[in-house]
Amino acid sequence: MTDRLGILAMDFAMLSLLSVGGASSVLPEMHRSLVEVQGWMTSREFAELYSLAQASPGPNVLVVSLFGWQSAGLAGAVVTTLAMVIPSSVLTFYADRLLWRAAGAAMWREIIDNALAPVTVGLVAASGVLVASANVNHVLSLVLTAACAIISWRTKFHPLWMIAAGAVAGIAGIV
């Protein structure tokens, strides 16, 4: 078990530093390690744990907690989560401190912010489309998606009410 914890810590600390754009960008690499190399879960278990994490509140990165739990129990969940979060967080903390708030870097900050903003908008839109595509064969689901997009774009209506409405619509069989 200690061996497993060591491997999880090493693997996920490395993935943490590779996960440019977010945890989901290294999901294929997690699959390779946990399913193909270590054989700690089946491909189907991997996919089920992923959907469960998507449906649960909180940052999507927490899917790694379930992977760690499946691989090595509660200790595995803790070790995997910390390994995935700490290296990138330390890097972000110092990047924010040294690069973004350093005096005299204003021109470069402006250039980089100008350069990154459109890329971010494109990626956020792409992840919205990816989540929507799971329901692509339900017309009313797509209508609900579009309606929520417009409401959250044009109003300050709280997202949680829309989430609750979505759950009710789902149970009622409307979407």
Place this chain on the structure above:
Amino acid sequence: MNAEAQALTSGTTVAPRSIGELFFAFMKLGLQGFGGVLPVARHALVENYRWLTMAEFTDIVSRCQALPGPNIVNVSICIGGRHFGVRGAIAASAGILGVPFVLLLVLGVLYSGYAQVPEVANALRGVSAVAAGLILGTALRMAASPRLRTWRTVFAVAAFAAVSWLRLPLALVLAAIIPLSIGAAWYAQKRGMSGS
């Protein structure tokens, strides 16, 4: 008039009052984020707490997206770190991860028992349709940034097309588009046309 009311009328921002406020704010928004925390974070940080303007939010998310690591955790690290240093960064990230972590493990234990109940699957489908809409709404709000009011929009379309249509690996897309986008922004700055 208190600080928040002033911020409301002047359109400026306020700082979190304490590490405790920071921790509980991120805990709340972590718990409200289904299928991604970004839309809730925008609502909470920009409209509710007013710790950031919409423009600042877009900039922080952009920087955090370009760095490795879960984006929303990186956002919590930046905001916590700016106001209360290392302790603030730890408080904000622990706030956003802690309770959802426990909940997720509890759900994992329960899951095997309820996976076959149709209401559970149906509710999840409804929630995911809403979650997709919230993410798209957030993208639309971010697109209102002055940073996108020029030819730079082409990089938004390119990033979207590369990930969504061509299904290229994200790391590859970022490695290809970000240098081009930085080069273009640098050239525009040099020519003094960045604001036009």
